[in-house]
Amino acid sequence: MSNEEHHEHFSHRIEGSAIVTVIGILILFASAVIVTLMAPRFVDPSWTQPTSYYQVQMYEVSDPNFYISTESKESRTLQYIYHLKNGFTLLAFKDQPLVRIVAPPDLEKYVTRLKDKQLKLTSRLLLLRKPVNGTFKAVDAAAKLRQQLDADFAKEHPDVAKTDYTILELYDPGRTEAFALALTDGVFENFVDRDFTLVEGAKQSWHQDPGVIYVSNPQEYRYLKYKTTLSEGWRYDPEGSAIKNLEELNHLNLGFRSRKELIALGEHIYAIEGCWYCHTDQTRTLVQDTVLNGSDSYPAPPSSPNEYIYQAVTYPGTRRIGPDMSRVGIKRPSRDWHKSHFWAPRTESKGSLMPSFKHFFDDDPRGTSSSQAGIPNYKFEAIFQYLMTKGTRITPPTQAWWLGRDPVNTLQIIEGRAKVVR
Numbered sequence: 001m002s003n004e005e006h007h008e009h010f011s012h013r014i015e016g017s018a019i020v021t022v023i024g025i026l027i028l029f030a031s032a033v034i035v036t037l038m039a040p041r042f043v044d045p046s047w048t049q050p051t052s053y054y055q056v057q058m059y060e061v062s063d064p065n066f067y068i069s070t071e072s073k074e075s076r077t078l079q080y081i082y083h084l085k086n087g088f089t090l091l092a093f094k095d096q097p098l099v100r101i102v103a104p105p106d107l108e109k110y111v112t113r114l115k116d117k118q119l120k121l122t123s124r125l126l127l128l129r130k131p132v133n134g135t136f137k138a139v140d141a142a143a144k145l146r147q148q149l150d151a152d153f154a155k156e157h158p159d160v161a162k163t164d165y166t167i168l169e170l171y172d173p174g175r176t177e178a179f180a181l182a183l184t185d186g187v188f189e190n191f192v193d194r195d196f197t198l199v200e201g202a203k204q205s206w207h208q209d210p211g212v213i214y215v216s217n218p219q220e221y222r223y224l225k226y227k228t229t230l231s232e233g234w235r236y237d238p239e240g241s242a243i244k245n246l247e248e249l250n251h252l253n254l255g256f257r258s259r260k261e262l263i264a265l266g267e268h269i270y271a272i273e274g275c276w277y278c279h280t281d282q283t284r285t286l287v288q289d290t291v292l293n294g295s296d297s298y299p300a301p302p303s304s305p306n307e308y309i310y311q312a313v314t315y316p317g318t319r320r321i322g323p324d325m326s327r328v329g330i331k332r333p334s335r336d337w338h339k340s341h342f343w344a345p346r347t348e349s350k351g352s353l354m355p356s357f358k359h360f361f362d363d364d365p366r367g368t369s370s371s372q373a374g375i376p377n378y379k380f381e382a383i384f385q386y387l388m389t390k391g392t393r394i395t396p397p398t399q400a401w402w403l404g405r406d407p408v409n410t411l412q413i414i415e416g417r418a419k420v421v422r
């Protein structure tokens with residue numbers, strides 16, 4: 001055997017195995033690509049798509065409607081405003097004991113009076129303002145109403161000094177979008193599910209859905225810029241100028257953040273503050289989880305994959321030094337509860353191990369003051385909005401993947417066909 005011959009033979013064998021290797025790699029690569037492209041078709045769509053209007057609402061519907069701002073850099077006043085669109089947001093105009101509404105005859109049907117049993121809702125963009133005398137003599141109507149209210153009050157409570165009523169005029173601003181202030185009381189929108197009527201203009205199919213958002217008693221947001229020797233800023237002023245559209249709102253640099261931005265920021269805060277170190281974010285299909293995360297009347301549904309589809313990163317967590325977070329939006333919806341809990345966990349929960357997060361409040365950037373409760377800043381709003389998504393994106397029990405696999409028969413219990421066993 002010559003050297004030449006040996007070499008040829010050797011290289012020949014190498015070539016053969018190289019070709020097999022290359023073909024092998026190609027097959028592996030191709031099958032990986034095919035699996036990646038094909039697999040999603042065979043996955044339950046409820047894992048990758050929103051399946052309920054609750055989930056969509058958290059983003060598509062309610063988000064463009066809600067903005068938060070700090071008035072200026074130094075100021076500690078937080079402002080909430082809604083972005084309202086004609087035919088898009090449901091509005092309710094409702095008399096309150098101390099807030100009364102006057103309306104021209106053609107708009108009267110949109111006002112829910114104190115004695116009305118049903119809330120009247122409309123998707124027409126109407127707003128409230130300080131009474132103005134136009135074609136409808138609102139100032140005069142308001143004066144007349146005030147006189148009558150004062151007289152009625154004096155008759156009912158002869159020994160009490162008279163009360164101060166706020167009287168607002170319902171009017172048609174004739175625009176397709178507007179920014180509005182609304183009474184929030186910490187609850188930014190409500191799910192309309194019963195005792196309401198739509199008076200006009202329910203064009204979108206979701207208007208018929210239970211679970212639609214409505215805004216109560218919105219007043220147009222008008223702002224006024226001001227300048228003092230020390231500071232420059234802006235404030236809400238009914239006589240100021242209106243914000244025309246979303247671009248202008250962002251362009252004006254008023255420090256507004258949308259709810260979607262807040263939730264994303266909250267997710268980030270959850271990561272960097274290490275909340276996941278002590279908290280899990282998953283209701284497992286175990287009895288202890290569904291009972292612990294549930295209420296007295298029914299257990300919590302186990303987590304569904306699609307509850308997480310809007311999150312960039314998820315934090316299922318491994319340790320439960322504190323309670324699980326996946327249903328906290330339902331278990332603890334109170335903004336005030338979270339305010340005092342983040343400020344000083346032990347005020348809400350005796351002996352809590354949770355550290356306080358005082359830098360979520362403005363008076364105390366380093367969290368060193370222990371005396372005065374601070375005013376929540378955008379970090380608090382962000383983590384609060386993020387927590388409120390937990391458990392509020394759930395799949396309706398009738399459509400959930402875990403039906404039949406659920407150890408405590410959640411659906412039967414919700415429907416009253418079974419009882420929780422602990």
Ligand code: HEC
Pocket residue numbers: 269270273274275276277278279321322323324328331332345346348349352353354355357383387
């Ligand atoms: C050192 C561990 C630890 C860290 C870090 C921690 N927590 Fe907690 N958390 C706890 C404990 C323990 C409880 C239960 C006692 C209580 O309510 O304070 C708790 C309770 C809670 C509750 C009330 C839950 C319920 O169902 O009652 C919320 C909400 C919460 N934490 C949110 C957070 C957030 C958000 C962060 C991060 C910014 C965080 N926690 C960081 C330990 C921790």
